[in-house]
Amino acid sequence: MTATNRGRSPTQMAFKRLRRNRLAMLGALVVMMVTVLAFFPSWLVPSHADGAGPYGFAEQFRGAHEYQQPPGIPGHPLGTDELGRDVWTRIVYGAGISLRIGLVGTLVALCIGLVLGSIAGFRGGRIDTLISRLTDTFFAFPSLLLMIGILAVFEKPNEIVIFAALGVVGWPGVARIVRGQVISLRGSEFVLGARALGQSDTRILIGHVLPNCLGPVVVVSTLMIAGNILAEAGLSFLGIGLPPPAPSWGRMLVDSKEYWVDMPWMGIFPGLSIMITVLGFNLLGDGLRDAFDPKMKD
Amino acid sequence: MVSYTLRRLLEAIPVILLVTLIVFLLNAAIPGDPGRTRLGQRADPASVDAYNEARGYNDPLPVQYGRYLWRLFTDFDLGESDVKAGKSVNEILEEAFGVTIRLAIFSMFIALVVGIGAGILSAVRSRTWIDYCSMLVAIMGVSMPVFWLGILMIIYVAPVLGLPRTGFDDTDAYTMFRSLILPAAALGLLSSATIARLCRSAMLDVLTQDYIRTARSKGLGEAVVVLKHALKNAAIPIVTVVGNSFGYLLVGAVLTETVFALPGLGREVVEAIKQRDRELITGGILLMSFVFVGVNLLVDLSYAWFDPRVRDDRN
Numbered sequence: 194m195t196a197t198n199r200g201r202s203p204t205q206m207a208f209k210r211l212r213r214n215r216l217a218m219l220g221a222l223v224v225m226m227v228t229v230l231a232f233f234p235s236w237l238v239p240s241h242a243d244g245a246g247p248y249g250f251a252e253q254f255r256g257a258h259e260y261q262q263p264p265g266i267p268g269h270p271l272g273t274d275e276l277g278r279d280v281w282t283r284i285v286y287g288a289g290i291s292l293r294i295g296l297v298g299t300l301v302a303l304c305i306g307l308v309l310g311s312i313a314g315f316r317g318g319r320i321d322t323l324i325s326r327l328t329d330t331f332f333a334f335p336s337l338l339l340m341i342g343i344l345a346v347f348e349k350p351n352e353i354v355i356f357a358a359l360g361v362v363g364w365p366g367v368a369r370i371v372r373g374q375v376i377s378l379r380g381s382e383f384v385l386g387a388r389a390l391g392q393s394d395t396r397i398l399i400g401h402v403l404p405n406c407l408g409p410v411v412v413v414s415t416l417m418i419a420g421n422i423l424a425e426a427g428l429s430f431l432g433i434g435l436p437p438p439a440p441s442w443g444r445m446l447v448d449s450k451e452y453w454v455d456m457p458w459m460g461i462f463p464g465l466s467i468m469i470t471v472l473g474f475n476l477l478g479d480g481l482r483d484a485f486d487p488k489m490k491d
Numbered sequence: 492m493v494s495y496t497l498r499r500l501l502e503a504i505p506v507i508l509l510v511t512l513i514v515f516l517l518n519a520a521i522p523g524d525p526g527r528t529r530l531g532q533r534a535d536p537a538s539v540d541a542y543n544e545a546r547g548y549n550d551p552l553p554v555q556y557g558r559y560l561w562r563l564f565t566d567f568d569l570g571e572s573d574v575k576a577g578k579s580v581n582e583i584l585e586e587a588f589g590v591t592i593r594l595a596i597f598s599m600f601i602a603l604v605v606g607i608g609a610g611i612l613s614a615v616r617s618r619t620w621i622d623y624c625s626m627l628v629a630i631m632g633v634s635m636p637v638f639w640l641g642i643l644m645i646i647y648v649a650p651v652l653g654l655p656r657t658g659f660d661d662t663d664a665y666t667m668f669r670s671l672i673l674p675a676a677a678l679g680l681l682s683s684a685t686i687a688r689l690c691r692s693a694m695l696d697v698l699t700q701d702y703i704r705t706a707r708s709k710g711l712g713e714a715v716v717v718l719k720h721a722l723k724n725a726a727i728p729i730v731t732v733v734g735n736s737f738g739y740l741l742v743g744a745v746l747t748e749t750v751f752a753l754p755g756l757g758r759e760v761v762e763a764i765k766q767r768d769r770e771l772i773t774g775g776i777l778l779m780s781f782v783f784v785g786v787n788l789l790v791d792l793s794y795a796w797f798d799p800r801v802r803d804d805r806n
Contacts, residue, residue, distance in 0.1 A: 330509035333784045337742040342776045345764045346520045430638050431761050457646045464639030472634035
């Protein structure tokens with residue numbers, strides 16, 4: 194067998210298709226850049242966004258010239274805000290918050306959704322009906338409002354509360370997809386084969402069925418990260434997300450409310466950061482969907 | 492169709508009951524003593540307790556839930572605001588919901604016209620610059636937070652068109668239109684992005700079918716082929732996404748209202764959270780969820796109406 198005609202697994206083929214998709218690669222590049230910002234903010238900016246130091250709160254006491262400066266003045270490429278904090282610094286540190294909430298919120302939803310969805314699909318019967326009704330119920334809430342309700346229960350929401358709220362709102366989407374996949378694989382020959390070998394249900398589910406659902410789950414997770422980043426920004430914008438001085442992008446937008454018209458950079462750059470990040474995940478997610486399910490592509 | 496409708500209505504009952512249960516539990520979990528919130532920090536403990544006793548806040552939760560359901564289903568009574576003295580939640584929400592629903596319908600209209608228009612155009616002119624541009628704009632629209640588009644409109648569009656930046660004025664139809672146009676455009680344009688993407692792929696799917704070739708070979712004009720034969724058959728996915736977008740619009744309205752300072756339902760709920768007015772918080776969530784369930788039901792029914800196969804599916 195030569196290298197040119199050796200067999201490829203469906204996953205390898207999917208990744209090959211993904212690599213050829215330029216928009217998806219652009220999305221991947223954006224995601225990588227945001228990840229670098231999120232994990233190594235100190236590579237790009239000298240100090241912490243909400244602390245003291247050359248770019249922090251302390252600056253406001255140093256004279257009025259440092260407040261609300263337009264983009265481009267030395268040391269402040271994107272200007273400063275109403276408290277004299279550097280907008281670029283806060284955006285870089287905000288990437289960490291956005292990405293963390295997007296990723297962990299999705300992971301929580303994945304864990305709940307995978308467990309409930311696969312039980313519903315694999316077992317069927319009464320437990321399936323029960324879980325499916327529960328899924329329907331959670332779909333009946335407008336997601337943002339349900340999150341608002343959950344956050345209302347907590348006096349001061351921290352990141353863990355937001356992770357949990359995103360998980361509660363996001364799991365039904367995962368569960369529905371996993372259930373459908375599991376049902377379609379449940380009767381397939383490799384499952385019958387595994388059963389004939391005397392493997393337990395749990396082992397069949399984890400070892401054989403779930404790995405075959407991976408494609409759609411990866412796609413829905415990538416798109417869910419984008420949705421979660423938007424949701425976190427929305428909650429912060431409503432003033433019920435992370436409390437200040439966390440440099441959340443949504444919070445930066447609402448805090449500069451009185452200055453949007455006269456000092457537009459405070460209203461433009463945080464929003465632009467949200468859009469670019471979410472766009473990156475959406476492009477990557479769309480690309481993954483096209484790659485894993487070529488039939489979906491027009 | 493009648494039996495399908497009945498079945499769907501029956502299926503909605505457990506969902507609605509579970510929704511009320513979740514909302515009730517949220518209400519019970521929100522911290523704060525209702526009597527204390529209502530009577531103020533300086534009220535003596537005895538009168539706070541008497542207030543709670545009189546309103547049944549001291550009863551066991553299942554009893555409270557029973558009463559809650561009874562009030563809800565006999566006369567849709569959502570209780571009394573803990574903060575706004577003497578005002579019922581129904582009164583407050585009725586006023587606010589009027590603003591929200593107007594905003595949602597107005598933006599739905601914009602979303603439909605722009606979304607379906609762009610979707611059809613992209614499909615018919617597929618793989619031309621029109622297609623690429625509108626799809627690029629569409630994916631940017633999907634990724635853009637509605638409140639940010641609102642901010643951009645406040646900064647750049649309002650002064651150019653001479654429109655009010657924020658606030659709501661319903662003295663007459665014209666001023667109301669003027670105060671709603673920017674919020675509705677922000678919200679509608681973003682929803683149109685999703686509709687356009689789906690409309691495009693649904694239309695592309697249909698346009699390659701044999702009956703379209705037949706219609707063309709009969710000598711029908713391109714407009715008739717696209718609008719009558721293709722669009723009608725692409726309707727099912729489009730109706731679904733439109734129905735789902737209506738739910739998204741209601742949620743987006745919450746955010747849009749905050750940007751444009753509109754006195755809608757979203758703003759009431761957010762204010763209620765800051766003041767710990769639990770009846771108002773949960774009343775708002777429940778009302779929105781009921782609307783959401785209703786819209787989803789209509790979407791499902793219209794599914795069946797467009798495609799008779801759905802009705803016969805007994806799975």
